[in-house]
Amino acid sequence: MALYDTLGATYGRTRQPDPRIAARIRAALGDAADVINVGAGTGSYETPHTVLAVEPSQVMLAQRPPGSAPAVCAVAEHLPLPDDAADAVMALLTVHHWTDLAAGIAELRRVARRRIVILTWDQQVFRERFWLVRDYLPQAAAFDDARAIPIDDLVALLGGARVEPVPVPHDCTDGFGAAYWRRPHAYLDPQVRAGISLLAQTGEDALAPGLAALADDLATGRWQERHADLLARDALDVGYRLLVADY
């Protein structure tokens, strides 16, 4: 069974594509006439140019909105597509889940005629700048240390790429790991945590002491005092990165 057959049940509720991030992805895709979305999930960030979505989880496929691009149940490591199948291939917040990263990137390069766009994160930046994992959830930080893909490794596998920071808006509608950096109470909500693989996979028992400490710091006002600078910001670079490779 695919991992997201268990993790993905509420994805459509907590993970609505964010329009500001969507604009960044559209810009990164440039003038690509056709796009294949690999690790497509429920179809977030697909543009009208998307001709095919590739996704291994039936639970995620079932949440694709009516009228979405056609989808096939498959993995990045074995794309059921000919060489040079589309101008661009995108893979958003997915490469850290793949079982064989090198094989998956080789497949993206085989099917992309001109461009590959990947959204991922820089774990060094993330664990230093994101207060939740740095100050409260060291087990979650350690979990990501083990699975996060170093940006340099990805760039090397792509044969070179432009790396662009993607700051997270304070009211980001896509509830991924650091989306609630300015809305700390959200992390106390189990439904929010269920939509964040980092937290769902670290497990509730391991998270419990850190979440109790966060609840306490919020109730006493300690969190607000310590993070007054964050409350004045509209967006924050917590390590999310767009990689754009041209061929």
Ligand SMILES: C[S@@+](CC[C@H](N)C(=O)[O-])C[C@H]1O[C@@H](n2cnc3c(N)ncnc32)[C@H](O)[C@@H]1O
């Ligand atoms: C966090 S979701 C991202 C979904 C979508 N790209 C988005 O931005 O909302 C990660 C997705 O990667 C998929 N995935 C996991 N392993 C995969 C693999 N080996 N090949 C392709 N996709 C995979 C999961 O099923 C899940 O839908």
